[in-house]
Amino acid sequence: MTESGQATQVSPGETVPAGAGFGARLRASMDSLGPLCVGIDPHPSLLASWGLSDDVKGLEAFSRTVGEALAGRVAAIKPQSAFFERFGSRGIAVLESVIRQLRGSGSLVILDVKRGDIGSTAAAYADAYLDPASPLCADAVTVSPYLGFGALRPFVGKARENGLGAFVLALTSNPEGAAVQRAVAADGRTVAQTIIDEISQVNAGVSPMGDVGVVVGATVGPTGHRLIDLNGPILAPGLGAQGGKAEDLRAVFGNALDLVLPSWSREVLSAGPDQAALRAAAERARDSCASAIAVTA
Numbered sequence: 001m002t003e004s005g006q007a008t009q010v011s012p013g014e015t016v017p018a019g020a021g022f023g024a025r026l027r028a029s030m031d032s033l034g035p036l037c038v039g040i041d042p043h044p045s046l047l048a049s050w051g052l053s054d055d056v057k058g059l060e061a062f063s064r065t066v067g068e069a070l071a072g073r074v075a076a077i078k079p080q081s082a083f084f085e086r087f088g089s090r091g092i093a094v095l096e097s098v099i100r101q102l103r104g105s106g107s108l109v110i111l112d113v114k115r116g117d118i119g120s121t122a123a124a125y126a127d128a129y130l131d132p133a134s135p136l137c138a139d140a141v142t143v144s145p146y147l148g149f150g151a152l153r154p155f156v157g158k159a160r161e162n163g164l165g166a167f168v169l170a171l172t173s174n175p176e177g178a179a180v181q182r183a184v185a186a187d188g189r190t191v192a193q194t195i196i197d198e199i200s201q202v203n204a205g206v207s208p209m210g211d212v213g214v215v216v217g218a219t220v221g222p223t224g225h226r227l228i229d230l231n232g233p234i235l236a237p238g239l240g241a242q243g244g245k246a247e248d249l250r251a252v253f254g255n256a257l258d259l260v261l262p263s264w265s266r267e268v269l270s271a272g273p274d275q276a277a278l279r280a281a282a283e284r285a286r287d288s289c290a291s292a293i294a295v296t297a
């Protein structure tokens with residue numbers, strides 16, 4: 001969105017109307033650049049294999065290289081906050097510069113930070129990640145509903161106010177998640193389904209899709225959950241290093257495939273530090289997902 005009220009360019013040749021929400025911007029970006037989010041996860045082992053030191057200098061070089069290779073070429077880029085936080089305030093300063101480098105590049109920035117707290121504290125987190133005045137403001141943020149979906153309202157409100165978004169954990173890619181997320185609530189629905197249904201209500205009637213999405217791992221197998229009414233994006237991590245495969249997407253997401261934003265980190269990042277090799281790895285990931293999604297789209 002521009003202050004002058006003009007259309008915003010989300011990628012070369014692709015514009016969305018001024019004031020468009022995150023869902024509309026992500027839809028335009030996915031339609032134009034393909035269904036792919038690449039994570040920036042500077043693991044110590046990746047820094048080493050790139051020939052970088054496991055310190056702030058290495059972190060900075062790694063993140064800048066990924067940004068230079070992929071900004072504007074993939075629908076979304078997802079910095080994993082943990083790998084920046086491990087270096088304290090200097091790591092956070094690098095995260096701020098990564099966000100500055102990427103925002104407005106045509107690739108939307110999803111900050112993977114999985115925040116969630118009582119509502120009054122959640123409001124402060126929302127100020128940190130979803131207020132344009134903050135140096136950590138991203139296009140969208142990941143949030144955890146463990147304190148109840150209602151406690152996430154400050155994120156939803158702030159996102160809508162600023163044309164930004166939030167992804168709520170529903171069925172995570174790690175095997176431990178199922179014990180909590182698939183537990184059955186008093187009304188017979190799983191915990192994950194109650195979250196999905198709350199979000200469906202928030203997104204109802206928004207075109208082309210709403211600003212609040214869910215995280216559902218590509219590793220979870222056929223979800224057994226109703227995602228078709230979500231009307232919001234589904235961030236699907238777990239591809240590559242965690243064993244998820246593009247060919248699995250159809251079985252996992254069924255009739256909600258069109259909403260899926262597949263996310264890859266280590267598998268793509270391990271192609272670096274050569275920028276052409278990183279781009280080629282991202283293109284392979286995108287093309288494999290696009291073919292899997294096109295089967296039923």
Ligand SMILES: O=c1ccn([C@@H]2O[C@H](COP(=O)(O)O)[C@@H](O)[C@H]2O)c(=O)[nH]1
Nearest residue numbers: 080172173217237238241242264265266
């Ligand atoms: O359910 C979830 C939610 C988030 N993640 C995050 O995505 C990346 C995955 O990295 P890979 O290297 O592709 O395994 C990482 O930042 C996780 O924290 C997830 O994996 N599963």
